[in-house]
Amino acid sequence: MTALIEARDLAKTYRLGQVDVQALRGVDAEVAAGEFIAITGPSGSGKSTLMHILGCLDSPTSGSYRLDGEDVGTLSGKRLAHVRNRKVGFVFQTFNLMPRLTVEENVALPLKYRGGVPRATRRARALTLLERLGLADRVGHRPDELSGGERQRVAIARALVGEPAILMADEPTGNLDSQAGSEVLKTFAELHAAGHTIVLVTHDPGVAARAQRVIQMSDGRVV
Amino acid sequence: MNLIESLLTGLDEARRHWGQTLLSLLGLILGTASIVTVLALFGGQTALTEQFLSEVGGRGTIIVSDREPSAHPGARELASKRLTFHDAQYLRDRATSLTAVSPGWAQQLSYRVGNTSFTGQVIGTVPAYMAINDIKPLVGRYLSDLDVQHEARVAVLGWKYADSLYGRATAALGQIVSIGEKSYRVVGVLEREEFYFAAWENNALEYRNERAYIPISTAITQYSATDHLDFLTLKARPAIGGAGAQEQVRSLLFARHGVEDFDIRSSGQGAGQQAGQFLLLFNFIFLVVGVVSLVTGGIVIANILLASVVERVREFGTRMALGATAGGIFAHVLAEVLVVTLIGGLLGLGLGAGLTGIVAKVMQMPAVVSPFIATVSLTTAVSVGLVAGLFPALRASRLAPVEALRYA
Numbered sequence: 327m328t329a330l331i332e333a334r335d336l337a338k339t340y341r342l343g344q345v346d347v348q349a350l351r352g353v354d355a356e357v358a359a360g361e362f363i364a365i366t367g368p369s370g371s372g373k374s375t376l377m378h379i380l381g382c383l384d385s386p387t388s389g390s391y392r393l394d395g396e397d398v399g400t401l402s403g404k405r406l407a408h409v410r411n412r413k414v415g416f417v418f419q420t421f422n423l424m425p426r427l428t429v430e431e432n433v434a435l436p437l438k439y440r441g442g443v444p445r446a447t448r449r450a451r452a453l454t455l456l457e458r459l460g461l462a463d464r465v466g467h468r469p470d471e472l473s474g475g476e477r478q479r480v481a482i483a484r485a486l487v488g489e490p491a492i493l494m495a496d497e498p499t500g501n502l503d504s505q506a507g508s509e510v511l512k513t514f515a516e517l518h519a520a521g522h523t524i525v526l527v528t529h530d531p532g533v534a535a536r537a538q539r540v541i542q543m544s545d546g547r548v549v
Numbered sequence: 550m551n552l553i554e555s556l557l558t559g560l561d562e563a564r565r566h567w568g569q570t571l572l573s574l575l576g577l578i579l580g581t582a583s584i585v586t587v588l589a590l591f592g593g594q595t596a597l598t599e600q601f602l603s604e605v606g607g608r609g610t611i612i613v614s615d616r617e618p619s620a621h622p623g624a625r626e627l628a629s630k631r632l633t634f635h636d637a638q639y640l641r642d643r644a645t646s647l648t649a650v651s652p653g654w655a656q657q658l659s660y661r662v663g664n665t666s667f668t669g670q671v672i673g674t675v676p677a678y679m680a681i682n683d684i685k686p687l688v689g690r691y692l693s694d695l696d697v698q699h700e701a702r703v704a705v706l707g708w709k710y711a712d713s714l715y716g717r718a719t720a721a722l723g724q725i726v727s728i729g730e731k732s733y734r735v736v737g738v739l740e741r742e743e744f745y746f747a748a749w750e751n752n753a754l755e756y757r758n759e760r761a762y763i764p765i766s767t768a769i770t771q772y773s774a775t776d777h778l779d780f781l782t783l784k785a786r787p788a789i790g791g792a793g794a795q796e797q798v799r800s801l802l803f804a805r806h807g808v809e810d811f812d813i814r815s816s817g818q819g820a821g822q823q824a825g826q827f828l829l830l831f832n833f834i835f836l837v838v839g840v841v842s843l844v845t846g847g848i849v850i851a852n853i854l855l856a857s858v859v860e861r862v863r864e865f866g867t868r869m870a871l872g873a874t875a876g877g878i879f880a881h882v883l884a885e886v887l888v889v890t891l892i893g894g895l896l897g898l899g900l901g902a903g904l905t906g907i908v909a910k911v912m913q914m915p916a917v918v919s920p921f922i923a924t925v926s927l928t929t930a931v932s933v934g935l936v937a938g939l940f941p942a943l944r945a946s947r948l949a950p951v952e953a954l955r956y957a
Contacts, residue, residue: 378951381870383869383870383949383950383951383954384949384950384951403874403875404874404876407869407872407873407874407875407877408872408874410869410870410871410872411871411872412872414870416870416871418867418870418954422863422864422866422867422870422954424864424867435868436872439868439871439873439874439877440872488872
């Protein structure tokens, strides 16, 4: 299996007023295609920072990072947007759906940002994914008409629509009740079984246990 | 995603929440409405002034009169005979820029018919004066060349004088009137002339109804016995225009007099300006109101947009996570601003048109919202929106994705 993610000695320092906060203090990470990884640790351990860097939402202060064979540490803002659009699918704790768009429009949004994808194709791919995630009867609804579990599955459909190399989820069950949470986790398990690469951030050991491999963080380091 | 697609996305999403944005557009709407109203009223007033000028003989009508003598006149001034009959003949021969020259004589004399008497203006002139000033008889005729040749004792009465002397304007025809203790036969009564700059203004042409015209030859022999004139009424050749003709007349008369002891002005100049004073003030107030509301509107829009950008920072963060570029976010915000200000501008235009209609009706003033006015006001509204929206758009697009996502 090829390494999809190859990070070496990642460090991230934030400046909070007069104080420098070291969120990451030299982290190595490797994720192979098809893996299901959980990054876990107490709050402030740097797990979210690591995921943001791996998802190209943030850049490391030092260290090198290759995503799918491309050195993303050196890319410009515009190229990074391109990488995020094509290689990474994000699922957020708070779903982050566009409240004014319908379910179908929300799912098709990454393809709209990709450019050059005809409207009919965008629509067809959004519908296919929504069907696969059991939301075929919700396409015309607005996010606020859905339950939390449904919203998160819409967000997963949106993350998958661009056929990314890797699916990243930041506390995807954090805002869900246990039943909806376990349904979402079941979806992740199914996606993993279908060959998707998944990196999931959680502080919940129960959720982490569903993953193939766990990266345990503490004080900005992998333990 | 290209620029056009970003614009379309922004447009599409502005459409979905324009109700809430509309309230924030009130300043813009009111500002646009005020500007539309000012321009429409101003346009109407300009048209009215044009109309007045054409009533008093058109733009090409020029009046020459004696200038007040200076306190310490020089030799040339003392030597000058001032405006004379010969000046009129000289201009007729030499002034190529003129189509008509009419010498004029004016004096205040007593009018009397039976027991009714008063003092009023008498104008001594020639037939050309009628053509120049667009005067039309209500009954009878105007002065003829024959009247001037024979120094005939005939008079043409203005409507008001005919009416007050004989009880009914038309009854004056053929009657005898005593002017300055001399008897004249009334050969014509002129149409009543009226012009109102606004409903509350007096008849700007009333002075024309309060006078009598007699042949200039008669006036000079009966009352002054010199060939001195009080004014000249001239008509400029249309191809040359009033200003060019005035210049030629000025240099010709200067050559004859050796000194500038005369004044040249356009007919209707004074009257039009006076009547326009109030309207000018009125327009100025409206314009100030318009500009102030537009500026306030712009600030309010910028403020609301900044606030809504803050509210929506996480949304932009999400969009960036999904692959939106900084340029895409910028275009998105700007497109929303554009659509929203355009809607505001259009509503302002509608409100302004309504306001114009009401003001025009209440104040009895002509005012029209022309396509030009619509274009100007819409452009202004959108420009204000663009300037106001630029900063929020720039701010939104400058955020790093992770900062935007964490924004609380």
